[in-house]
Amino acid sequence: MNEHMNEQQIVVIGGSEGIGFAVAKAARALGARVLAASRTKGKLEAARDKVSGLEIRVADINNPASIKELFSELSGVDHVYIAAGSFKAGSPLDNPLSEFRHRFDERLWGSLEVVRAAHHLIRPGGSFTFTGGLSSDHPIRGQWVNGIATLATEQLARVLALELAPVRFNAVAPGPTDTPMWNHIFPENGAQALSAFTTKFLIPRLVTADEVAQAVMLLMQNEAMTGETIHIDCGARLV
Numbered sequence: 001m002n003e004h005m006n007e008q009q010i011v012v013i014g015g016s017e018g019i020g021f022a023v024a025k026a027a028r029a030l031g032a033r034v035l036a037a038s039r040t041k042g043k044l045e046a047a048r049d050k051v052s053g054l055e056i057r058v059a060d061i062n063n064p065a066s067i068k069e070l071f072s073e074l075s076g077v078d079h080v081y082i083a084a085g086s087f088k089a090g091s092p093l094d095n096p097l098s099e100f101r102h103r104f105d106e107r108l109w110g111s112l113e114v115v116r117a118a119h120h121l122i123r124p125g126g127s128f129t130f131t132g133g134l135s136s137d138h139p140i141r142g143q144w145v146n147g148i149a150t151l152a153t154e155q156l157a158r159v160l161a162l163e164l165a166p167v168r169f170n171a172v173a174p175g176p177t178d179t180p181m182w183n184h185i186f187p188e189n190g191a192q193a194l195s196a197f198t199t200k201f202l203i204p205r206l207v208t209a210d211e212v213a214q215a216v217m218l219l220m221q222n223e224a225m226t227g228e229t230i231h232i233d234c235g236a237r238l239v
């Protein structure tokens with residue numbers, strides 16, 4: 001395993017906040033060149049202010065042209081991490097299905113658009129890492145579409161590992177993680193709204209974005225790992 005990532009090119013889709021930002025920060029700390037992409041220029045600029053040398057681009061995983069443009073300026077890529085993905089809670093019988101369908105489409109077809117745009121650039125030993133989640137293994141009431149969508153990305157890693165070897169494909173499956181995502185879902189108290197839920201976990205707390213990033217760095221750096229999903233969930237899927 002390389003302890004350093006000097007001269008390696010990492011691309012993080014969804015790299016301006018939360019888990020993606022933690023991955024961008026960790027890869028920069030190991031000396032990689034890191035290109036962080038997301039939809040919002042202001043968030044990207046704030047990320048660049050916090051991580052010296054971070055390169056930023058506006059791109060939307062739901063817009064294939066913007067993903068193609070993002071990779072068109074690169075001559076080679078070592079690792080890609082995809083954090084982009086949104087959350088929609090609700091009963092399968094409520095809300096227009098299109099609102100739920102979008103959550104599935106962006107994770108499955110959005111991830112595949114990234115692979116199609118970047119695959120030819122991946123250098124030997126390189127990899128893609130997708131983001132799964134707790135609700136893949138442990139269905140959570142109201143989070144049915146997320147469970148289907150994250151399970152699809154975990155399976156996407158396995159099938160692409162087979163289809164497109166020797167390029168490596170893996171996934172990380174976080175449990176509830178302390179990130180800005182929860183501020184949109186629970187505007188009053190963000191991730192702290194989950195504290196009652198986390199008390200039953202084997203390790204009774206939220207995961208940190210840095211802990212998820214550690215797993216992503218392992219998946220990037222260990223060249224024997226492919227088709228793997230690493231769970232970083234404080235044991236939540238076992239209870």
Ligand SMILES: NC(=O)c1ccc[n+]([C@@H]2O[C@H](COP(=O)([O-])OP(=O)(O)OC[C@H]3O[C@@H](n4cnc5c(N)ncnc54)[C@H](OP(=O)(O)O)[C@@H]3O)[C@@H](O)[C@H]2O)c1
Nearest residue numbers: 014016017018019038039040060061084085176177179181
């Ligand atoms: N936090 C958790 O508890 C948890 C648990 C399991 C799985 N996950 C999954 O892990 C991933 C990251 O979660 P997070 O908690 O770090 O979320 P977050 O704090 O909301 O950060 C999401 C990042 O992705 C970007 N993004 C969102 N939609 C995008 C799009 N369409 N195209 C490009 N970039 C986009 C956001 O920036 P812009 O808004 O500027 O685009 C931001 O940089 C998500 O897929 C989430 O579902 C999270």
